[in-house]
Amino acid sequence: MDRRLDPSIRVVWLVSGLIWAVVPLVALVIGWAFGVPGWLLGVLGAIAVVVGVTAITYPLARYRNWAWRLRDDDLVIRHGVVFKLERWIPRTRVQYVDIAGGPIERALGIRTLVVYTAGSGLLSVSIPGLPQAEAESLRAELLAWSVADAPEEPVGSTAEPTRPPDDVGDPW
């Protein structure tokens, strides 16, 4: 069963996307103040509209395409709108875990979980949009495996997170 991100992550993505939309808007205003020819203003305006529309619709598409699942042996995630990416991280490969949150995320009560595997800290996988309790519980589960454990024994899953999972009909 796939788990989805918290819907409020769309707000975070929307805000950061809109910051990008400000750039052509500012260019538009400056251009208008300096009496730039009309057709150029039109072009800038069109760019601003395109960027703005993308900034609003892209987070929605991104949210629809984000899913993850913690299985007995590994963590699986999939995301991506244009370029689709799926990743498998065996639980025995998790070295350490970060839970991070910017100001907007923390105001909305969500966090990003970053999972690190071996290799100069560059191999990491992030799951954004996790409610804080869910992030902490996922972290505890991922770190529950220890080197001393016999590798053949499957790591049992603990209590399910509180949000009901959505069935997306994937043959996973």
Place this chain on the structure above:
Amino acid sequence: MTTSHPLPGPDDPGRLHPLTLVAGPIRQLGGWIVPLIIALILGTRSEGAFGGFGFLVLILAGTVASQVIQFLRLRWWVDHDAFHLRTGLLQVENRTVPLDRIHNVDVTEPIFARLLGMAEVRIESAGSSAADVNLRYVAADQALTIRDGLRGLAGAAAPTESEEATPEDRILVHTPTSELLVAGATNNRIGALAVAAAAVVGVLFEAGVDPEALFDVAGDLVRPGVWLVVIVIVAAIVVGWLVSIAESVLRFHDFTLTLHEDEARRTHGLLSRSSGRIPLARVQTVRVEQPFLRRWLHRSTIVADTAGSVSAGISAGTGTVSPIEPDGRVPELVSTMLRRPGTDATGLHPVSRLAIRRAFVRAIVPIVLLAAVPAILFSPWWALVAAGLAIPAWFWARARWAAIGHRLDEDLLVVRSGVFTRRTWFVPTAKVQAVGVRRTPFQRRLGLADLRVESAASADGTVVVIDLELDTAHALAERLSDRSSATAFVSDGV
């Protein structure tokens, strides 16, 4: 091991030393601090430089401000099973490193920190070549307490290594100089230029243009000065080729790889003698490379990618196993480096034939675009050039497809790809860190996907099999994840 330890717990977390506010900016600005201060002093006296002065003040203020935030916000503590670190003001980060994942703890004292009575603690997990946790800076004696406390809790032991050569040492590789001449001569850098030149001449020939006539025409139209330039370019290529040969000989002179217990030791070099060690346990992948000229001569280069360790003084990197080796000896050497007898690259499966179409389209689109400009501006005959290039583009796309092969055994993944340089990777499943499947929009339409296998090797750690059928990619990913999770990853073991 006692159950209580003198390290701060969750209720009373540790912080950085206050003098970090002095040492931190010094470290961040580094060598710039002295000229910066001089510039500031001069700036206060001169009026014209106000803008620059303001900018410098901003830099210094920004550095100090970030240090202040770091100092005020950083907390660290140890509980019964992990080391915790919390940093950040706007972006808050909580890092949790389980004690049994801690591979090593180091204390270092950069000079300015030492003068102020402080030290840096670096905590490193398995397979990292950079520290995963940096405490900059704490009081020097507290640093030692942290190191000893964590080492005791983690049970980490320093690896011991013997230095003397024992009679059981086995020479794996000894490269004669004649072979090094071949290595330098078959380096792809020069070969690619020659191939490109030959390809252009070949295409013109195919398109019905006589190269001889072309030179005559060019000679009439163009001033003699240009021919001088052409001669100089040709001479530069030839000289570059000779330099490449000389460089190979000098660098790898008397290359010797010796097996000493579980470590491969190499020495090489004429002017300066280099040596390196490859502990076999640290090998993540073994790579066999064949620039195409070398392939014709049935020779290969063998390279081992290793995970690093700050404590053992080994950086993650790429160690040459053999600069040039006859193909016949490659399986034996790869088997030795992987400690897996009988390893070879036979029986590889191809990927989907749709990969040819995808590669062809990717090659032809830039050709068409590049030909469109002169076709519109000058003459439509340029379209003929594009059409002419389409044929070699298709051959190249097909060669690219034919070069890709993969095989997943119980404990080993073998991947081969590349036209100009053929590469074969050998990745033990025990060294796989994570697996990915990636699809571009074009691949999605064709039902293809790339398989990306990540190991703890350095920059080249990701092995990619492109353009597999989607079901095959998923099946391989599941099997790899399954086999990888069945083993514990301990960078010094396995």
